[in-house]
Amino acid sequence: MKLLILIHSLQSGGAERVSASMANHWEEAGWTVTVLTLTSNARDFYKVNAGVQRVALNVAGDSRNALSAVNNNFQRVRAIRRELKKREPDVAVAMMSTANILLALAAIGLKGVRIIGSERTYPPRIPLGRAWEAMRAYLYGQLDTVVALTQESASWLHQHTRAREVAVIPNAVTWPLPIHDPYLPTPDRTDGSHILLAVGRMSEEKGFDLLIRAFHALAPDFPTWRLVILGDGVDRQALEAQTVLTGLESRISLPGRSGNVGQWYAAADLYALTSRFEGFPNTLIEAMSYGLPVVSFDCDTGPRDIIRHEIDGLLVPAGNGAALEHSLRRLMENKALRDQFGAKANEVKQRFSIESVSKMWENYFGLES
Structure with missing residues (x-):
């Protein structure tokens, strides 16, 4: 089984922690796993196993204006599509709204790969802006499945996008949590605090x-x-x-x-x-x-x-x-x-x-x- 996970970065955050944990779990199960980020890996907060293929596209960054935004996102879609063709995953999963949209565009016309998007928030609480909202409404219909974290989010996706299939899957808990930098010593509790x-x-x-x-x-x-x-x-x-x-x-x-x-x-x-x-x-x-x-x-x-x-x-x-x-x-x-x-x-x-x-x-x- 070959799996590719697309996310903006592996910096500190909930979706980032989930992506790293799930990648490590499936790599340990013997899968070929690639974690693909738009950012570089220089500021990764969460670490993936040595057996996980960590690919940093280094195509993130702010756009100066609308024309620059169109060009930058075109370059991102091209870079993602290039990796999809190179790695030929059986399944590609995107984490978070804009990554879902970019993956949907990058995978148009590709055969033999199952394309899954994943909403990590309750969408109406974090509007994407007019252009991205329009793309989400339409392009979610290009995804084989969209994963929501709760039934409330799933209902919203059914009502406001063309998603063909919406699954409700919660986050998994990782226990014990790994230890890495930065290390903050816990306080002395001998004072009865x-x-x-x-x-x-x-x-x-x-x-x-x-x-x-x-x-x-x-x-x-x-x-x-x-x-x-x-x-x-x-x-x-x-x-x-x-x-x-x-x-x-x-x-x-x-x-x-x-x-x-x-x-x-x-x-x-x-x-x-x-x-x-x-x-x-x-x-x-x-x-x-x-x-x-x-x-x-x-x-x-x-x-x-x-x-x-x-x-x-x-x-x-x-x-x-x-x-x-x-x-x-x-x-x-x-x-x-x-x-x-x-x-x-x-x-x-x-x-x-x-x-x-x-x-x-x-x-x-x-x-x-």
Whole structure:
């Protein structure tokens, strides 16, 4: 079996982690796997096995104007098509919207290869712009299958694109998580402190501003608790400024990206996801796989497909700061409840195992389940 996976890059991100994990899984199963990126490999955050063919097209970059954009995307399509012809995969999978469109164009007229696209977000929450939306609506009809992470996304794709077949396949959880650079030492816990942890890109949709606000309100009642937010992004300065305004610089830390995030999950006491929207949050299933109880906004989409409310975590009405504070308080003040939820949270390792999720993908590769 020869498989090609196309994604913009292997820099830090949920779709990037999934691509690397699935590539490694299928390579270990004896497949010939190629991971193809539009960027160079100089800033790869996630590593693939030595047996995975890592091809960097180095055709990413911003366009100066509309004409430049057309030319740049034509060059990308040509480069992808050249690799498809060279490697002759049985299946080619694209990860994320623009990659799906580029793959659909690159594969026109090619025989013997099954072409699959994969939406990694809830599409209406991240519009692509008029031209890309029009191409998505039409060109998804050229794909053999489009994979969505949730039923909500699948329904949207049925209604707004010409996709012929839409499959719902969740992300798989990787446990234990590999360790790589950058390495951030976990804090010393001998002082009896507790950690409320969050992980993700520091951007508006992740809602870390709401989490800092909630922790600020709770902090006087929980002097042994600290908030740690791992990640980086465009909102870092704004979040740092918000932290200073709370006066809790000694108890709120934003140490950056971590290549040993699994160790941080293992060291934490509680995990919070405060996103305004999601696709299918990898950090949530990762945290739960390490036995962490979780509190999450019930945002579109993903958390309600992962958390079993009052069994392994708490779902909070999306964007409701008061409800977030209440749910965090319930778990921060009750170790027995944290332990109870954490023991059940660990079951995501079976519910979203890479073995079961990979078989779901293979059903659409033309393989027997």
